[in-house]
Amino acid sequence: MRTVRGWFQDTAGGLPRTFWYLWAGTLINRLGSFVLVFLAIYLTQERGFSASQAGLVIGLWGAGGAVGTTIGGTLTDRWGRRPTLLTAHIGAAGMMVALGLARPLWAVAVGALLLGAFAEAARPAFGAMMVDVVPDKDRLRAFSLNYWAINLGFACAAVLAGFAAQGSYLLLFLVNATTTLVTALIIFAKVGETRGPVTALPVKGMPAPAGALRTILADRVFLGFVALNLLAALVFLQHISMLPIAMGDSGLSPATYGSVIALNGVLIVVGQLFVPRLIKGRSRSHVLALAALVMGAGFGLTAFADTVWLYGLTVLIWTVGEMLNSPSNATLIAELSPAALRGRYQGVFSLSWQLAGAAAPILGGLVREHAGNSALWLGCAGIGVVAAVAHLISGPARERRAVVLRGVGTPVAPVTVTTSPAPEAAEAAATAPADPVRTGS
Incomplete structure (x- = not known):
């Protein structure tokens, strides 16, 4: 019992109250994340749109x-x-309802475009807020806990959506909109503004051109890291574009694909809570390199899969790589983002996922069509090797930049992280991170 209590304390103890409000909002929001999971099926089977029209709508979501x-x-x-x-969140909830009620293709397309814009606009703010309220020493496990909540909610949502769709597809949109509004209500009632005043100080090795965009474009260390994440995302997102097609060619049904891909969520829910202790104190560059190799190996082995158990094995392998990659990525982004530009740095990093979301199915389809199924998956393995080597080479520069940013200074004033009465505010201030003042390059 003492061991279990100690493990729980090491995993979840001591984190700021505001973090747990954000964590709860994430879980609730993901429990209702039905729309994107079933959007392609809804558009083709319920609405009668062609596959190309459905692809256009989903592409507009990504745009x-x-x-x-x-x-x-x-x-x-x-x-x-x-x-x-x-x-x-409020805009996304409204657009979910509008998309569920839209009938002409143009209205569905516009609804998907606006829904994608509102839904993804929350990511930089959420990421910046997490960095604001969680101290440096606790960020690895905090991001791991949040990642765990995302996957737990997503796994449950896939099951719940299947039951809801039997009654009405409109119900999927309404439930998703409701959980999004509940998340907004939690933020409104329990989470205060976390952006603190920052003092712009020169940072050695980082030029300071005028304008946020120029600052980011001049930050080669950060952009190199974003480029490596883009490579990883191009490989990872093949699991929702080319993997179901490959399994179909092996004579396996869509339901079988659903069961196999569910192994991803199950393994993350079971194992992600142990990952922070496993990688704590280890070189992040080495962890990210290992993650790239494992992920590439998992997808590469798909070239030889033709049965359910082999496909399931490949999913389990690349999921381990995903579990190693996610928390290390999150902590590095936190440390490479100057405080004054934290939201915009988060936005540029999120943009790499959006670009991969649009490019992965196109590139995967082209490679598969012109070079064959095996070339696609072995190519994914090759990209994993390239990314691993690049992490090892670029890692020292990233760590030096993180050290420089940590040593710039201290916040001008404590960050207020809750709107609750004085005792709770004092507790939040006591657990807020003593982040240095960070300035853009």
Whole structure:
């Protein structure tokens, strides 16, 4: 019992109350994340759109997401984390209902575009708020816990959505909108603005051109890290584009694909809580390199899979790589983001996922069509090797930059992280991170 209690304390103890409000909002929101999971099926089977029309709608969702992360990152720094989160969630809830009621293709397309923009605009603000309230020493396990909540909610949502769709597809949109509004309500009632005043100080090795965009474009260390994440995302997102097609070619049904891909969520829910202790104190560059190799190996082995158990094995392998990659990525982004531009840095990093979401199915389809199924999956393994080597080479520069940013200074004033009465505010201030003042390059 003492061991279990100690493990729980090491995993979840001592984190700020605001983090747990954000964590709860994440879990509730993901429990209702039905729309994107079933959107392709809804458009083709319920609405009668062609596969190309459905692809166009989903592509517009991704395009809207790219715009949303960019705008959301800017608003996060200029307007504030809290108002950006509230606006994004309320707007997303409204667009979910509108998309569920839309009938003409043009209306569905516009609805998907706007929904993608609102939904993804929340990501930079949420990421910046997490960094604001969680101390450096606790960020690895905090991001791991949040990642665990995302996957637990997503796994449950896939099951719940199947039952809801039997009654009405409109119910999927309404439930998703409701959980999004509940998340907004939690933020409104329990989470205060976390953006603190920052003093711009020169940082050795980082030029300081005028303008946030120029600052980010001049930050080669950060952009190199974003490029490596783009490579990883191009490989990882093949599991929702080319993997179901490959399994179909092996004579396996869509239901079988659903069962196999569910192994991803199950393994993450069971194992992610132990990952922080496993990688704590280890070189992040080495962990990220290992993650790239394992992920590449998992997808590469798909070239030889032709039965359910082999496909399931490949999913379990690349899921281990995903579990190693996610918390290390999150902590590095936190440390490479200057405080004054934290939202915009989060937005640019999120943009790599949006670009991969649009490019992965196109590139995967082209490679598969012209070079064959085996070339696609072995190519994924090759990308994993390239990314691993690049992490080892670029890792020292990233760590030096993180050390420089940590040593710039201290916040001008303590960060207020809750709107609750004085005792609770004092507790939040006591657990807020003593982040240094960070400035853009």
